[in-house]
Amino acid sequence: MNxxxxxxxxxxxxxxxGLGQEMSRAFAALGATVWTCDLDQKELDETRDLCGDRxxxxxxxxxxxxxxxxxxxxxxxxxxxxxVLVNNAGGVAGQTGKPLEEITEEEWRVIFDVNLNGAxxxxxxxxxxxxxxxWGRIINISSGAGLRVSLTGIQAYASAKAGLIGFTRQLASExxxxxxxxxxxxxxxxxxxxxxxxxxxxxxTEGQEKLVASIATRRLGRPEDIAHAVLFFASDFxxxxxxxxxxxxxxx
Ligand code: NAD
Numbered sequence: 624m625n626x627x628x629x630x631x632x633x634x635x636x637x638x639x640x641g642l643g644q645e646m647s648r649a650f651a652a653l654g655a656t657v658w659t660c661d662l663d664q665k666e667l668d669e670t671r672d673l674c675g676d677r678x679x680x681x682x683x684x685x686x687x688x689x690x691x692x693x694x695x696x697x698x699x700x701x702x703x704x705x706x707v708l709v710n711n712a713g714g715v716a717g718q719t720g721k722p723l724e725e726i727t728e729e730e731w732r733v734i735f736d737v738n739l740n741g742a743x744x745x746x747x748x749x750x751x752x753x754x755x756x757x758w759g760r761i762i763n764i765s766s767g768a769g770l771r772v773s774l775t776g777i778q779a780y781a782s783a784k785a786g787l788i789g790f791t792r793q794l795a796s797e798x799x800x801x802x803x804x805x806x807x808x809x810x811x812x813x814x815x816x817x818x819x820x821x822x823x824x825x826x827x828t829e830g831q832e833k834l835v836a837s838i839a840t841r842r843l844g845r846p847e848d849i850a851h852a853v854l855f856f857a858s859d860f861x862x863x864x865x866x867x868x869x870x871x872x873x874x875x
Contacts, residue, residue, distance in 0.1 A: 624860055626653050626854055626855070626857075626858040626860065627653060627654055628650060628653040628654045628655035628707075628854075628857065628858070629653075629654035629655075630654070631654070631655045631656070631706040631707055631857075632655065632656045632658065632698060632699070632701070632702055632704070632705045632706050632707070633650045633655045633656070633657050633658070633705070633706065633707035633708075633709065633857065634657075634658045634659070634660075634694075634695065634698050634705045634707070634708050634709070634745070634749065635647050635650065635657060635658070635659045635709040635711055636659070636660055636661075636683075636685050636709065636710055636711050636712035636741065636745060637659075637660075637661055637685070637711045637712030637713065638657075638659025638660065638661055638667065638670050638680070638711070639659075639661030639662065639663050639666030639667050639669075639670060640661075640666050640669075640670075640815070640816060641813075641815040641816045641846065642711060642764065642810065642813065642815060642846050642849050642850070643659065643661070643670075643709075643711040643712065644666075644669070644670045644673065644846075645815075645846035645847055645849070645850045646709060646711060646846075646849070646850045646853055646854075647659045647670050647673070647674055647678060648670070648673045648674055648850075649847065649850040649851075649853075649854055650707075650854070650857070651674035651675060651677045651678050652674075653854065654677075655677065655706075655707070656677050656678075656679075657674055657677060657678045657679070658678075658679045658680075658681070658694070658697075658698035658705070659678065659679075659680055659681075660680070660681050660682065660683035660685070660694055660712075661680075661682065661683075661712070662682060662684060663682070664680075664682050667680035667681070667682065668680065679698070681694055681697070685712045685737060685740075685741030685742075685744065685745065686736040686737060686740065686741060686744075688744045691741070691744040691745055691748055692744075692748045694748075695745065695748035695749055695752075696748070699752050703752060703755065703756075704752030704753060704755060704756045704759075705749050705752055705753070706753070706756070706758065706759060706760065707759075707760045707761075707762070707857045708745055708746065708749045708759075708760070708761045708762070709762045709764065709853055709857075710741065710742035710745055710746070710761070710762070710763045710764060710787075711764040712737060712741055713737055713738040713741075713764060713766075713783075713784075714737065714738070714780075714816075714818065715734065715775060715777050715780050715818060716730075716733045716734055716737060717818070718730060718734070718775075718777055718779075718780075719775065719777070720773070720775045720776025720777050721776075723778055726778065726779070730779065731778075731779045734777070734779035734780050734783050735779060735782075735783045735786075738780065738783035738784060738786075738787065739783040739786045739787055739790070742763055742787060742790060743790070746761055746790075746794060749761070750798065750803070753798075753801065753802075753803045754798075754801045754803070757801060757802040758802045758803070759798070759801070759802065759803035759804070760803070760804055760806075760856060760857045760861075761791075761794065761798075761803065761804070761805040761806075762805075762806055762807070762808060762853050762856045762857060763787045763788075763790065763791050763805070763806075763807045763808075764787075764807070764808055764810065764849075764853075765784045765785075765787045765788050765791075765807050765808070765809040765868060766780070766784040766809055766810060767809055767810070767811050767812070767870065767872055767875075768780055768781045768784050769781065769783075769784030769785040769786075769787060769788050769809055769868075770785075770788070770809050770868070770870060771875075774812060774822070775822065784809075787807060788807055788809075788868050791805050791806060791807040791866060791867075791868060792866045795865040795866030795867075796866060799865055804856070804861065804862065804864065804865035805865055805866065806856040806861070806864060806865060806866070806867050806868070806869070807867065807868040807869070808849060808852045808853055808856070808868075808869050808871055809868055809869065809870045809871065809872070810844060810848075810849045810871050810872065811838070811843075811844050811870070811871065811872025811873055811875075812834065812843060812844070812872075813843065813844040813845065813846060813848075813849065814843060815846050837875065838872070838873040838874060838875070839873060839874025839875065840873040840874055841873075842873060843873075844871065844872065844873055848871055848873075849871055852869055852871045856869075
């Protein structure tokens with residue numbers, strides 16, 4: 624199976640590092656024109672260097688609806704549409720787990736804003752162009768925390784990621800008649816940023832061994848494991864698959 628994304632325009636949110644950076648690199652390597660956004664220009668520049676000349680980067684906060692619309696409009700300018708949207712930006716916003724009665728409203732909201740509301744804004748902006756062309760792919764990045772419980776114990780994160788799974792299912796049903804598929808990838812634990820690195824170190828040797836032993840394939844995931852699943856959903860090979868959530872976690 625050779626995936627060819629030549630002529631496709633892909634918007635990938637949160638491409639400054641981690642999984643989004645690897646997805647951006649992988650999409651560009653298979654011929655797509657990649658537009659990615661994040662909060663830090665320096666990190667975005669690094670992504671652009673990795674992707675070569677088929678990549679545009681912009682500082683956009685996915686929580687800002689107006690900026691999201693403007694970014695999608697700019698990415699759509701050349702062809703009148705974007706073909707693939709990957710709602711990847713997310714995470715725990717620097718938080719650590721604590722009892723629910725200690726969570727402030729702001730802490731709860733910020734996690735929903737980044738992980739769920741951003742996907743709503745981006746999807747809303749991208750859909751008209753996809754409907755016009757009769758082809759589109761939306762891929763949401765949830766988490767094992769949305770399927771089971773969060774390893775970090777962050778309630779809002781587990782809830783927002785579970786929300787993305789519901790959003791995926793509902794949107795798939797709505798958009799199928801226009802040739803648009805909507806799927807979701809739920810990654811397992813991957814060491815690819817300071818937060819996950821801190822989490823990994825906090826387990827100690829024994830905890831780390833226990834985590835790896837709980838994975839069927841007995842290894843941690845790598846960013847490319849997630850990118851490969853996303854590429855498949857973005858490709859023509861996945862045209863009769865929609866509304867699905869694929870756990871990419873080495874098996875539990
Ligand atoms: P990461 O922190 O390395 O990357 C997320 C990116 O999103 C960062 O570059 C960050 O700056 C960006 N971002 C955060 N808030 C933003 C905002 N408001 N506007 C624009 N960009 C913003 O994290 P990652 O591990 O690469 O995670 C990518 C996605 O995968 C996230 O949605 C995360 O929840 C999910 N995920 C990761 C893991 C893991 O173990 N790494 C596991 C399950 C799910």
